[in-house]
Amino acid sequence: MRFNRFFYLVKEGLRGVFSHGFRSFASVMIIIACLLIMGSFSLVSLNVDSAIRDLEEESEILAFVDETLTQEEARSLETYVRNTPNVRDTVFVTREEAMESYKGQYEDDSIFEDIDASVFRNRYVIYLNDITLTEMTKEDLKAIPGIADVVAYERIAEGFVTVRNVVSAVTVVLIVILLVVSLAIMANTIKLATFTRREEIAVMKMVGAGNGFIRLPFVVEGLVLGLLGGGIAFLLEWGIYDVLCQKVMEFPLAGNLFTPVAFSAIMGPMLAIYLGVGFAVGAFGGALAIRNYLKV
Amino acid sequence: MVILKDVKMTYPGTRKEVLRDIDLTIEDGEFVFLVGPSGSGKTTIIKLLTGEIRATGGQLSVNGFDLRRIRRRNLPRLRRTLGVIFQDFRLIADKTVYENVAFAMRVVGATNREIRKRVPYVLELVGLTGCEDRLPRELSGGEQQRVAVARALVNSPHMIIADEPTGNLDPAKSLEIMMLLRKINELGTTVLVVTHEKELVNALSKRVVALSDGCLISDGMDGYYGYEIQ
Numbered sequence: 001m002r003f004n005r006f007f008y009l010v011k012e013g014l015r016g017v018f019s020h021g022f023r024s025f026a027s028v029m030i031i032i033a034c035l036l037i038m039g040s041f042s043l044v045s046l047n048v049d050s051a052i053r054d055l056e057e058e059s060e061i062l063a064f065v066d067e068t069l070t071q072e073e074a075r076s077l078e079t080y081v082r083n084t085p086n087v088r089d090t091v092f093v094t095r096e097e098a099m100e101s102y103k104g105q106y107e108d109d110s111i112f113e114d115i116d117a118s119v120f121r122n123r124y125v126i127y128l129n130d131i132t133l134t135e136m137t138k139e140d141l142k143a144i145p146g147i148a149d150v151v152a153y154e155r156i157a158e159g160f161v162t163v164r165n166v167v168s169a170v171t172v173v174l175i176v177i178l179l180v181v182s183l184a185i186m187a188n189t190i191k192l193a194t195f196t197r198r199e200e201i202a203v204m205k206m207v208g209a210g211n212g213f214i215r216l217p218f219v220v221e222g223l224v225l226g227l228l229g230g231g232i233a234f235l236l237e238w239g240i241y242d243v244l245c246q247k248v249m250e251f252p253l254a255g256n257l258f259t260p261v262a263f264s265a266i267m268g269p270m271l272a273i274y275l276g277v278g279f280a281v282g283a284f285g286g287a288l289a290i291r292n293y294l295k296v
Numbered sequence: 297m298v299i300l301k302d303v304k305m306t307y308p309g310t311r312k313e314v315l316r317d318i319d320l321t322i323e324d325g326e327f328v329f330l331v332g333p334s335g336s337g338k339t340t341i342i343k344l345l346t347g348e349i350r351a352t353g354g355q356l357s358v359n360g361f362d363l364r365r366i367r368r369r370n371l372p373r374l375r376r377t378l379g380v381i382f383q384d385f386r387l388i389a390d391k392t393v394y395e396n397v398a399f400a401m402r403v404v405g406a407t408n409r410e411i412r413k414r415v416p417y418v419l420e421l422v423g424l425t426g427c428e429d430r431l432p433r434e435l436s437g438g439e440q441q442r443v444a445v446a447r448a449l450v451n452s453p454h455m456i457i458a459d460e461p462t463g464n465l466d467p468a469k470s471l472e473i474m475m476l477l478r479k480i481n482e483l484g485t486t487v488l489v490v491t492h493e494k495e496l497v498n499a500l501s502k503r504v505v506a507l508s509d510g511c512l513i514s515d516g517m518d519g520y521y522g523y524e525i526q
Contacts, residue, residue, distance in 0.1 A: 004407060005402065005405055008402055019390055199386060200388050200389075203386045203387075203388060204399075204403065205371075205372075206375060206380050206386075207375065207376075207380075207399070207400040207403050207451075208372045208374075208375035208400075208403050208404060209372060209403040210369075210372045213403060
């Protein structure tokens with residue numbers, strides 16, 4: 001396709017955006033609505049996922065050192081513990097520190113006042129990279145000579161993993177559904193727009209226009225509307241998200257329980273997704289909408 | 297050149313044969329009227345010639361394209377050898393006269409320079425100089441049909457097919473359009489006109505092909521009158 005012909009068709013597409021003002025406005029509004037719904041749900045899922053990851057990072061397992069080892073011998077195991085696969089970090093806790101921590105939990109209870117540190121064991125508090133591998137790591141730690149026992153809360157870890165997987169699956173399914181719905185609505189809107197132009201398309205066909213020649217202005221029109229809708233939806237989402245985060249954090253103790261993902265941290269990918277979806281929905285919707293009229 | 301040999305046509309989902317064993321040849325440079333009552337198959341022949349539908353039997357060739365075998369992607373190439381004029385003009389409402397005519401050139405990939413040179417010439421030929429910037433709704437029916445003629449003519453097609461081109465015009469304007477088509481024919485373009493207008497057909501004294509109930513019933517130079525006495 002020659003450059004001047006291509007340029008003409010792009011110009012025709014842009015003209016279509018402005019010459020059908022109300023239809024363009026309706027298309028942009030629909031894209032905005034669909035992207036806002038899709039984006040809002042994605043942001044909720046992202047925050048749920050982030051909160052679960054925070055909880056995962058805080059989950060720990062305990063490796064108790066054999067009672068017969070001295071404190072120095074117990075400390076010397078740290079290299080082995082640290083080098084165990086899937087161990088992100090570890091802290092050595094002496095018997096005395098364990099006792100103090102235990103007593104701290106029962107400050108008001110005098111029964112533990114005379115407790116002796118010898119009833120506690122030296123231990124390692126271990127944080128994992130991937131809590132789905134807790135069982136395997138537990139076995140690896142048990143295999144270290146000098147480690148007497150390992151206590152891990154696998155069921156809690158499994159619970160975190162299950163919740164995260166469910167949230168991820170639901171998110172993916174809903175996003176796909178919303179994307180298909182957006183595409184259908186967009187295609188229908190453009191179809192309504194093209195219905196009134198079917199005579200024009202028929203004339204184009206009769207003077208010998210190929211499908212590409214006819215399709216390109218509609219695709220350009222869809223693209224412009226899609227990008228415009230994507231851009232506006234992104235800005236709206238940004239504003240709404242920031243306001244909502246502020247409101248949520250105003251609740252008592254909200255800060256202790258939950259830290260929302262900052263919009264600035266996801267701004268780049270979000271903008272790319274919004275513009276990308278707007279681009280794809282617009283272009284594909286435009287091409288799809290005139291498909292039936294091209295069969296003359 | 298148009299060759300129809302034993303052409304048959306039955307629309308999908310129907311049993312009635314709307315065209316039966318049509319044999320017709322139109323040589324390059326001819327002016328032919330296609331006449332007949334409503335439902336006789338005139339529009340079906342036009343649709344076959346422009347590749348809108350495919351014949352269910354026989355052989356059909358237009359300007360060297362075998363329309364029984366033509367691939368859909370080659371239809372634009374066929375249509376660029378034709379100029380089609382409709383009863384209802386079918387101009388693009390939001391384009392000016394100039395743009396409507398230039399549009400047909402853009403379709404075939406003409407450059408801006410070619411368009412700037414050719415469009416004013418064709419508009420002058422059809423008597424529309426000075427109307428370039430007007431929209432179709434600002435023109436009379438006769439003027440709109442002239443724009444349609446200019447659009448059909450602008451790519452120098454081998455053949456112009458006019459489907460009831462005067463159906464929406466008064467007698468004076470109808471005669472003007474027919475004279476214009478005759479002028480175009482005299483410049484070497486084949487012209488096929490579908491019409492009901494007895495006076496116009498007889499006034500031009502050209503070849504008349506008559507259809508009735510899907511059959512070709514007369515083909516001669518006797519005018520509409522010749523068709524009626526068959």
